Amino acid sequence: MSYPNQNPYGPPPGQQPGYGYPQQQPQPSPYGPYPGGVPGGIPGAPVLNGMPGGVKAARVMLFVLAGLNFIGLAFAVWGLGAVSKASKQATYATEDDLAAFSVGKGLLITLIVLIVIFTVFAITVAAQFGKGGKGVRVCAIIFGCATTLASFAVFPFGLIHTALGIMIIVFTSKDDGAAWFNRPRY
DSSP states (O other): OOOTTOOTTSOOTTSOTTOSSOOOOOOOOTTOOOTTOOTTSOTTOOOOOSSOHHHHHHHHHHHHHHHHHHHHHHHHHHHHHHHHHHHHHOTTOOHHHHHHHHHHHHHHHHHHHHHHHHHHHHHHHHHTTTTOOHHHHHHHHHHHHHHHHHGGGSHHHHHHHHHHHHHHHHHHHSHHHHHHHTSOOO
16 A cells, blocks of 8 residues: 555554654764764764865876976987087087087986976875875975976976966865865874
8 A cells, every 4th residue: 555745664654653663873883983974974074975076186187297297308308318419429619619518418407307306296296185184285286386387487388387287276275175185084
């Protein structure tokens, strides 16, 4: 028999509401509160069912920037090899020419070191997004600012780095990003 607007698993109409199987309260987890806000979690804690989309996007952008830096590193190493080869083949070079080759080599070595530092920093910060706290968020924002400012030195890739750096800053600074990085970890 079916009753309209009636819970099919509840007591039949006309019976006492407490009659039948007793209703059980959710039991707390024996392992302590779960940081995701599931039953047994901290009352009033935000429910986070995984990394928010903006934070995931910022993490992917950090990996993309690391990949672009690897491409730039390959070009810088190739350029250093070309300048070194040209300086060795310059048999009739003046002292000014040799000084220019030395300055070029020095600038390329500095650029290579900076690219390696930025790449390692991007990969390290992106790898810490899953378990990191406030420090990872601050590092990501600082990296976004540094990338945006440093990208003006190289124009073709600079626009890509500027856009990705700004989006990293925005996505990690939003409220869901703050909630993700400030969540309790056990």
